[in-house]
Amino acid sequence: MNSDTHKPQTPKSFMRTMTVLHAVLTTGVFIILVAVYYSSDALIFGFQDTEDIYRIIIPLVAMIGYFGGNLIFKKQLDAIDPKASLKSILSRYSSASIIKYAFIEGAAIFSLIAFSRIHNVFYLVISVLLLLYLWSQRPTKLKVMSDLKLKKDHEELFMKNEETLP
Template sequence: MDPNPSASLKTLSIIHLALVGGIAVFGVVTYLNNGSFIANADPNDIYIYVVPVVGALGYFLSQFLFKKQLQNIDKNDSLSLKLGKYQSASITKYALLEGPAFLSIFAYNLSGNALFLVVAIFLVVYLYMQKPSERKFTEEVPLSLEDKKQFNNQKK
């Protein structure tokens, strides 16, 4: 029997919320402990180069791999297999955003440079905007007419 799509997406939403919440709490705690907000770009600080590059790579790679994994979903796959592949693609996307955000917060903790905190905030906001929903699932995954009927029936 196929799993309930709503339950699968709810599980993915909980994972998403935990990741966003974890980064946000880590960022707030780090800011409260550090308290500095230096807007100075020290050219000797290696993080001044690494953090923006890793942040941009995380952003673009998350989009690229997510779309690539969704393209690998066959329209003839079962709904449960499509849900599993969608969850896997989403978690990959979240991880590729979470890693650079943690790096940014860590770099901020070491230097107090505001640039790193800003990069982390943008990554967390973007990650938050990636919250899974039934609408996004039905728009992003190639569903057959039978899948759509099954999805709507099991959703009730």
């Protein structure tokens, strides 16, 4: 009896996994955003409370989420050996993408927490902008190939959807 139920990875299965992961993270933030918005009693425009520490922290966290996620993503991609197998390269790309998504998602959720406590629309807008940016990061084959700058042989293999990755 063969107990190995692990299916070999193909470019198609890699893209499906990345797309589902991205969709789950994006949908999660969207659901939280909608729930927090509809549970808020009143919306506050502007900053009446000068003691509101979130007005400094939230933009800072948003910038860290955006720039930090992109910086780490680029550093991890730069560390990938172009001579490695395509399977290894895609695995490293997947890890780098997850970290980038987590930075953006974390900043968006933190901003939603501030909105749920203070009800200031400024924090909701930051969350919406981060959510839109996260959504724009949806993985596609062209984006993966562009990000990785694949060699010709890796690119050809990646374009073959059903080809098992060595």
